[in-house]
Amino acid sequence: MPTDTSNRPTVREAFLRLMRDLGIDTVFGNPGSTELPMFRDFPKDFRYVLGLQESVVVGMADGYAQATRNASMVNLHSAAGVGHAMGNIFTAFRNQTPMIVTAGQQARSILPFDPFLSASQATELPRPYVKWAIEPARAEDVPLALLRAYQIAMQAPCGPVFISIPADDWDRHTDWVPVRQVSHTVSPDPAMLAQLVQALDRSQRPAFVVGAGVDRDDAVNAVVALAERHQAAVYTAPMSARCGFPEKHRLFSGFLPAMRERIVEALAGHDLVVVLGAPAFSYHVEGQGPHVPVGTDLWQVVDDPQVAAWTPAGTGILSSVHLAVAALLAAPAPTTPRTTPEPRRQAPQAEPSMPMSVAFVLQTLDAARGPDDVVVEEAPGSRGVMQACLPMRGSDSFYTMASGGLGHGMPAAIGVALGRQKLGLPGRVIALIGDGSSLYAIQALFTASKLKLPISFIILNNQRYAALQDFAPVFGYAPGDKPEGTDLEGLDFVALAKGHGLPGQRVDRPEVLRHALESALTHPGPCLIELVVA
Incomplete structure (x- = not known):
């Protein structure tokens, strides 16, 4: 029938x-x-x-x-x-x-x-x-x-x-489907959490390592409160794709590299390390020896059971970060007296030069940007300089790719701008992109132009795949010996912007940089600025 x-x-x-x-x-x-x-x-x-x-x-x-x-x-x-x-x-x-x-x-x-x-x-x-x-x-x-x-x-x-x-x-008939409420979070095991509370109370020099999960769970402010309670030094996990802690905060101690020996070196002296919302740890090259300093107690709070399973050391708590941190804050205050960690050493002020250094460019950008501006980054060859010279403010202030795959940053900037527009949030999106990275997704400029989004595309043009050339010595290249296929000369990013409907400007002199950045950051719609750097 x-x-x-x-x-x-x-x-x-x-x-x-x-x-x-x-x-x-x-x-x-x-x-x-x-x-x-x-x-x-x-x-x-x-x-x-x-x-x-x-x-x-x-x-x-x-x-x-x-x-x-x-x-x-x-x-x-x-x-x-x-x-x-x-x-x-x-x-x-x-x-x-x-x-x-x-x-x-x-x-x-x-x-x-x-x-x-x-x-x-x-x-x-x-x-x-x-x-x-x-x-x-x-x-x-x-x-x-x-x-x-x-x-x-x-x-x-x-x-x-x-x-x-x-x-x-699509034209077949079916039934309406009502939405069902389902919990999307993971609650921590109370017994294991109590052990972590005791470990924190005993610790004399604790450290927190924060990852993208802190910001994904909207827990940045809670982690700040927890770090202040315990006078803990705070590091950013290797390859973290978001900002998990304000980088100008007195307790922020810097970024861990994706190398086992250097992580151990950075964490030396801490008797307790608590990793929040990140793998412990993401490595980029082979390493030897322990994963944490000898005698250091390692705890990890992460919502991914696969990550918790392969963690090579320490104790893991499977939990959404915001729930675990809220429970830690609800515990009695620690009784162990602690000294405030040494402040992070600040990068020296870069001087103008020809060609401009990336440090000079990013310190100038830091001075020119607004307090609500957001950075979406895909310039892996300049990331270390960015971490030193362009500090992020905390929650929802920074996005990059966790995969290492290029072609994400330019379109992601459009998505972030649309999302912030939907939520009625102030500020402009700064898409900080390497010249090589931009070519994986340059078509994104068309959509930014069509939607008239408040995005400043800042192209760091060093005419090369800098990350590959800088990383080559790790794989046995002699100093100054460039891998094949890593030079990028003769590209005209202003012409590419114009072809997609955006105004563009090329800057290669330090004396005009500040004015050019201020103009790009206050432009009523999307624009592109190409910065020629060393």
């Missing part, structure tokens, strides 16, 4: 209503033919943000989700489009960004014939860098898949999920 569909919604109607109920009204996409049915009669209160390449689309959605702290919605083309996007899907996975990635699929009726633009084994393509992937068995199950995908994406540890949707599913 046929089913009466007169009072039942289509898959499209149920899907869009559920998006509304989940607080998702923006779709980031680069459309293809198999996605067109999703957007027929697209609601006027929804926004479609066009990116010119699929990896750019995912990067924008990553920044938007991080800024709004809600899952973002991405729509990609089947197979090839997902393949193009995989670099930034990998970054979203490492960033622990909640993101729902949908991709079109050919119509179910012709899938047995391996049709053009179909995705064979569609759910396998984005793995292992999505938390969950599905192509629903029936068209009627697509809205239910969306609800499950949202809950999984938002559950700690957050991350991207994937839904493959055949093109003929």
Whole structure:
């Protein structure tokens, strides 16, 4: 007997209503033919943000989700489009960004014939860098898949999920799907937390190591209070993708390098190290010896059970950072008297030169930026200088990629700007990008121009892949011996900006730098400034 569909919604109607109920009204996409049915009669209160390449689309959605702290919605083309996007899907996975990635699929009726633009084994393509992937068995199950995908994406540890949707599913009839309340946090084990309280109380010289999880859980201010209570030195974990502690605070002691021996050296003298919201520790090169100084007690608070499982030493507490820190603050104040840690040594004032040094450029930028401005960075060759010369203020002030994959920063800046705009937050987004990095996602300038977003794209042009040249000696290169393919000469970033609809300026003299930066940071819409540096 046929089913009466007169009072039942289509898959499209149920899907869009559920998006509304989940607080998702923006779709980031680069459309293809198999996605067109999703957007027929697209609601006027929804926004479609066009990116010119699929990896750019995912990067924008990553920044938007991080800024709004809600899952973002991405729509990609089947197979090839997902393949193009995989670099930034990998970054979203490492960033622990909640993101729902949908991709079109050919119509179910012709899938047995391996049709053009179909995705064979569609759910396998984005793995292992999505938390969950599905192509629903029936068209009627697509809205239910969306609800499950949202809950999984938002559950700690957050991350991207994937839904493959055949093109003929959208007009089928289904049922409305109500939103269910699900906890997305992890509570700490009370017994283990009590042991950590005792360890903190006994410690004479504690240290905290903070990672991106502190800011993701909106726990920066609570961690500041905890550090002040214990007079603990605070370090940023290696490769941290967000700011977990105000970098001008008297207790901030600097950034740990991604090298085992140097981490041990930096933490020497601390009898207790508590890692909050980060792996302990992320390494970039091989190392030898202990992972922490001999005799130092290591504790880790992290919401990812996989990270807790591979941590090579110490005691782990599986918990959302804000819940664990709140519980530690609720414990009795410590009784052990402590001295205030030595203040972090500040970088010397850089002098003007020709060509300009990165330190001079970033110290000038620090003086010119506003108190509410946000930095989205992808200049790995200049990151050490940035950490010394451009201190971040704390919560929601800094974003970069945790993966090491290039092509994230420029589109992420757009997503962060859109997210802050949605929340009504003040300030401008400063996209601090290396010349080499920018070329992985230069198409992002088109979207920034089209949406007239308050973003200043600052390109540090040193005419090379600096990170590779500077890192080459670690792999046996002689001093001054450059790896092949690492020079980038003759690029015109002002012309590239103009071609995408943005005003641009090239600065190569120190005496005009401050005025040029102030103009770029107060421009009413997006702009690009190319800084020629040593």
